[in-house]
Amino acid sequence: MSDLTTNNIMNDFLDDYDVKKISKGEILKGKVIEVNDKEAVVNVNYAFDGLISKQELSLDDKSPSEVLKIDDEIDVYVISPNDGEGYVELSLIKVLAIKEREEIKKAFEEEKNIVVYVKEEIRGGLLAYYGNIRVFIPASLASRNMIDLKTLVNNDLEVKIIELDFRNNKVVASRKIIEVEEYQINKKALWNSLKEGEKRTGVVKKLVKYGAFVDIGGIEGLIHISDLSWNRVNKPEEIVKENDKVEVYIGSIDLSKERLSLILKDVNKEPWTLHENEIKEGNIFDGKVIRLTSFGAFVQIFEGVEGLVHISEITDDNIAKPSDILEVNQNIKVKVLNFNKNDKKLALSIKDVNESNKEYLKYVDEEDGVSLGELFKDFKFE
Template sequence: MSNEELESNMSELLNQYDVKRLNRGDVLKGKVIDVNDKEVSVNIDYAFDGLIAKEEVSIDDRDPMEVVSKDDEIYVYVISPNDGEGYVELSLIKALEIKDREELSECFKEEKNVKVHVKEETKGGVIAYYGNIKVFIPGSLASRERIQLSNLVGRDLDVRITELDFNNKRVIASRRILEEEEYNKNKKNIWDDLKDGEKRNGVVKKIVKFGAFVDIGGVEGLIHISDLSWERVNRPEDIVKEGDKVEVFIGSVDRKNERLSLILKDVTKEPWTVHSNDINEGDILEGKVVRLTAFGAFVELFDGIEGLVHITEITDEHIAKPSDVLEVNQKVKVKVLSINREEKRIALSIKEAVENNKEYLDYIDNSDESGTSLGDLLKGFKFE
């Protein structure tokens, strides 16, 4: 019997029983009658059964018996109401794709998350699938952290569809959006929980000239170079390095502008608190020259406590600049002229300390005509 005759007989049969008409593109619900390694027979509640060829069962050419079983209820797509042999030609792939498209369109419109399966790494990102629909995840949208894209292959990921154009087969998704939302949610909770003066554990993320940025669990704060140590710090790298785990104190919290200052030095060991009773006006102390300026020299008395020796308090002799008689790291005796604990300022004198030094008085008594200057005497102190 020719195809023309078969189609004519089918048409007469349909007219005789007044059954529904099928058109290409219809999606029907059916029940699997039989399945083998080449095809699937489906009851579609029609005058004729439907047939799904193996290539229309799955996109990865799986054995149909791995995809469906007898008595399964499935949705099918009508490729042709007549395959030329008395069956309705059907596709499971196309029916699933229509269903997947509808779901993706709804999720895209409502900005809902979808779960995809990553199949392979490709140039610029990874290829994933939502059912039978190919989804591209660019490398820049795969994560908010730097990752190896190959580690995503074979995994199921929750993503957000960012672009959807079925006509041009362009479906793009982002995993980074979800991670950013979670990060920002956690960050808000952390900001709300921060309290001045409390201790937090963190990791040094970046070193800059003026300090170090530390992540304390979702929020980054700055340790200014002056808060790295009670001692003078020339370079942050001398105290911390990237990747170091540190324990810090919360300095100040600016929630509005999301700015956080941190302190690495132990606030309970603030030098002025620890040594407050060790410094009084009139005391003669030994210190170390830590900085020379045009107007004088700064001398460290204790770790974190410095005083200023004005150039006029270095010697009675005329000097053009402090470096004429002093050097950095030189140990010197100084007298405390005044102390302002509130402003943490100390005025010191080298010449008065030397003049009160017994060795110096003995030297004066025995060396009236020696011609040795105070500058010569100061240069006799030890260096470190």
């Protein structure tokens, strides 16, 4: 019997019993009454039950039992009111595709995010699915950061549709745009939470001649070379290296220009403050020459505390430059001439210490008319 004859018989049957008619493309509600390896049978409240083949259940070639179970209530798409064997030919894929298209279109128009399943890495990016709809994610839009695309495969991913053309089966999405939006929101919140003087944990990202850039959780700040240590630093790598985890203090904050200065040295251990009560005019200290200039020598008397010995205070002898008699890292004694606490300036003298020593030796040597040589003439040094 031909299909045409069969259809005519069915139509006569439906007319005789005044049963509702269904049409191709119609969407019906149904209830699953049977599932096997090849198909699913659905009651659609019609004279005949509906049949969904395995191919119309899933694009992933899943077994019908993986997709549906008995008593599931679903919407189905009518492919044909009569499959030639007494069933209504139905499709789950097509009805889902209609719904999914509507959802994607709405998300695109309202600029809302959707969740897709990343199926595989392909040339130029990632192939993902929103239900049964293919979605392409270009490699450049897969993340705000440089990542290995393989880490996203077989995972759900929240994206935003940026291009939609169903006629040409073109659906393009971006994960990067979401991450950029989140980054901007988090960055703004972080900027607003910053307070000068508070302590933060960060990671050294880059070293430059004048300091180190540190990320404190989405914001990068600069530790100037002078703020790496209380001691003199010639280059940042003497103190830190890239990827070091560091504890820093918030320095100055410029919200309008989004500039942040950080401090690595402990602000609570500022050397000048720690030692200011020990430094008094006339005191003599053991020091170390840390730098020589044409006009004098800088001498450190405590870590982070240094003063200037002017060339005229080095010796009474006539010298052309400090390096004539001094060298860097040389240990010497110095006398405090002047201490300005507010400006943290310290004037020192070497020659005054030597003169004091000469006067003391002369005093001891001449006391009671007995010289040091005479006092120790019979003493043997071993």
